[in-house]
Amino acid sequence: LSPEVRDVLEEFGFKPPLRNTYQSIIARAAETYHAILKIGRLIEEYREPSRAYEEAEVRAGEAMAIVEAPRGMLYHRYQIDDGGRILYANIVPPTAQNYAAMEEDILKVGNLILKKPREEAQRLVETTIRNYDPCISCSVHMIRLKIIEE
Incomplete structure (x- = not known):
């Protein structure tokens, strides 16, 4: 969390990380405030790219990733054949x-x-x-x- 968000939490008597599930609404509010501040910085720093997209070569392989979702971490894994078809997908939601x-x-x-x-x-x-x-x-x-x- 950004220093601004931590300051607001501490002003109201909360110190991250919050481990009590009954404080989950406070944690979500803090994460939302953090996201809003970050979005503002991203908008200020945005520069239009020279190209709208990059060409990608289709090839067989396996990929996995972890992303932060609203209720926790989202894990996902895929296997793709040389035609770009998904052979296997596993998504583990929070x-x-x-x-x-x-x-x-x-x-x-x-x-x-x-x-x-x-x-x-x-x-x-x-x-x-x-x-x-x-x-x-x-x-x-x-x-x-x-x-x-x-």
């Missing part, structure tokens, strides 16, 4: 990487919800999931909470 930690946090919340009214218990589980992945937030209302007392 959501898939977050499942283990999400499940662990839900188990921790599970101990708290046993003493709560059903509606509050459901809300706590849904909130825990939303903290990890806004894309599945839309489907969280589909969660059916089943508490089994032994």
Whole structure:
């Protein structure tokens, strides 16, 4: 993060890195502010290229990359034949990487919800999931909470 973003975070009492998933909205806001500042610098430094694109030779091979996505790192790998056709593609989105930690946090919340009214218990589980992945937030209302007392 840029010094400007770190200063704003510290002004509000936050010190990166934020490790509490309940502060994920703060982390996203900080990353958005960082991106806006960077976009401004890129626009200021932009120079029109002499060519719109570069010619590329099609050849067989394998490529992989890691890019930062809104909810974490996105890993992708491809195999291409000499005609430029994709033979294999593997994309590992952040959501898939977050499942283990999400499940662990839900188990921790599970101990708290046993003493709560059903509606509050459901809300706590849904909130825990939303903290990890806004894309599945839309489907969280589909969660059916089943508490089994032994």
